[in-house]
Amino acid sequence: MTLYADLVVARDTGFRLAAHLTIEPGQVVALLGPNGAGKTTALRALAGLVPLTDGTVRLDDDSWDAPPGVFVPTEHRPVGVVFQDYLLFNHMTALDNVAFGLRARGTDRATARTAARQWLDKVGLGDHALTKPRALSGGQAQRVALARALATDPRLLLLDEPLAALDASTRVHIRAELGRHLADYPGHTLLVTHDPLDAMVLADHLVIIEHGEIVQQGPPAQVARQPRTDYVAQLVGLNLYRGTARDNVVTLDDASGGGELTVAEPATGQVHVAFPPTAVSLHPRPPAGGPRNSWPVTVVHVEQHAHTVRVRLDGMPPVLADVTPATVAELHLSPGTPLWAGVKATETTTYPS
Amino acid sequence: MTTRSAGRRRARRRGRLPLVLAVPALIGLAFLVVPLAGLLVRAPWSTLADQLFSEEVGQALLLSVVCASLATLVCLVLGVPLAWLLARGDLPGRGVLRALVTVPLVLPPVVGGVALLLVLGRRGIIGQHLDAWFGISLPFTTAGVVIAEAFVAMPFLVIAVEGALRGADPRYEEAAATLGASRWLTFRRVTLPAIAPGVVAGTVLCWARALGEFGATITFAGNFPGKTTTMPLAVYLALETDPGAAIVLSIVLLLLSVTVLVSLRDRWISSPA
């Protein structure tokens, strides 16, 4: 019962998606990537909204798309899609939206409506059955969209940025609720998102694509610990460098900014070195006898986050540091300020690249 | 109280229309309305009632409404799918097709009528077979009026509906497809309701154009009272001998169309979402 997708989609613009995905029943795979990476194209190819140029999509032995011979049109694929802005039919009530798929697939009106009502109850909108989409809040609309997608009992559930249109506070709530529904859902789920938090919370398996290709995949915890590209590192909020290790010293590649780092675990060969911005300390002059790594840096950018201040620093190598507002005041941090950065070797993670 | 003050605030905002827009707008309005006022001023009000309730006027009026409505129906049945094809179809040479659709707009209606005769007339390419096989002859019949009006009015509908379709978000159709809806079901249940305002606008334009149709009608369907004499034909012929009567007939036609359009507008276009 595995969904097997070898997606190749070439566009006239020169963009090319080439990604291999497998999704097990009950599994939630998150497709994560920057804008324009091909996430949505992959989702559309699975839904049949974009035909494959090459490759195949099949659920077990059921082939959905295998050019040039096979193409099952969207309306004949057992899929359910939650679109980014939900695309609820504005002239229909919430109930009719949810019942639409069942009606389209031949269920009689009464049965479809009963089932739709049950789904609305399940997503906690039983008393909004006769509300038109425009009168629903963002969170309510999202839940109707989910109910609409699940009502047809699809084998493959596709979620395209399902939380992106929600404000921050609603998002936390809806994310948790979506997680519960996904846990109950026995089919295959693909979640497309650019938000690492959504991916980490909702998915069992992360697939990260950049420029139409998969750059990294694995369980969320592993991806979070050991990013392999700058994009992933940025997503999971880590400083990431590539270099050549000799025992406890890693000579960083020029692409990573150069310099040397002393690391906790001895290694040899090509490695990634990662550490969180919170591990970076900033000093007005060279720290004496403190952290094992220290190097001169210049402040490039200072940005207030929720409770910390993120400082972007140039140097060998460049580095991100999260510091307290008190530190900012103490050190008079502003672009151009010369400082010393320090990182304890024990804060670093080293893994082969 | 709150609604009233809100209304006043809105009114004040409207009042701030820039002069550069307001002046040409008013001139434009005058340009459209003044000729109409001219008709009203010169209308022979004393004989208006007699003219209005004369048998010929009643006959022509009824025929006009029936034919314009039937023509609009024909345009809807054929024009909406055509608009869909132009907006959504994956056709080669769509630009050329779109230009062809507008031909009746550019063609002088009389020429359109001749073209119809050449195709559907007694000796026309198709008409000769209709006549020979089925004994159907369209010129000089009420059906001919409907055809002539539909020919001239259809572009108005097609263009309006196509515009609405192109403005409508095709992703809703994709959403319907993911729910298992066939293209026909999608069209009926998703696309059509979404473009309803455009269809209504197109229908209104189409009907109004059909109602005022003269050239193609008189050329293709001729002029025979009770059968093919619609109001515009009656107006034209009355102008030959009795301009007063022509004015009255024009006013009747005008009142009719304004009444219908205003009532439709209240019902369809300005209804709040």
Added chain:
Amino acid sequence: MIRFPRVAGLLAAAALALAGCGSGDTSSDAGSAGTAGSPTISGDITVFAAASLTESFTRLGADFEAAHPGVEVTFNFAGSSALAQQINEGAPADVFASAAPKNMDQVTDEGSVTASPVTFVTNTLEIAVPDGNPAKITGLADFAKADLKIALCAEQVPCGAASAMVFEAAGITAAPDTLEQDVKAVLSKVSLGEVDAALVYKTDVLAAGDNVEGIEFPEAGEAVNPYPIAVCANAPNPDDAQAFVDHVLSAKGTAVLTEAGFGAP
């Protein structure tokens, strides 16, 4: 009722001005034109003529211009009733040639024409049938057959009124399928073969060309239509106008008109 024609006339006059038949140059030239009877006439004249005169008057105009270098003849061909309204509204016409005495009367009644109009030609009705006469029409009696397609002019226009007269005189109740707004519309239906027979003027049959055949019928004599011509009272260029009228009435003019199918007055 008296006032209403003025509205239509105003509209028509406005349309005329737009069509470029302006009078500005005409009137200024008129001042420098020679005296009455002067052989050296020059300037522009504007002739309002019935639509049925289009071909023959265009030829006469060209002849006239050739005979009088420096003179430019501008024509306004339209239905006689429309022309009459335009003239009564003050349209800058020098000459009015009407296809019906009735329309000329409208103009003389208003004082727009002072000199008494002269009948310069007559026109009689003829049966027009498509090339080859497929329905084998032989005479006016065929117009009563319901199974034939028949086109007539609407009674509101002169050829329709004349048709009604001959039918009445012949005691025939015609069964038309269409009552067209003008002669040209009738002829186009004949030439396309959409109707089996129609009643139009003899000149129209001749002008229609090869696709239309004419059949003369005895009852046509009941509705001989005289064409009056006159110089307009407010003619910007009355001398030239009179010269043009004389040209129409000359032997040469009569020849051209006869060739077009018109009869002698």
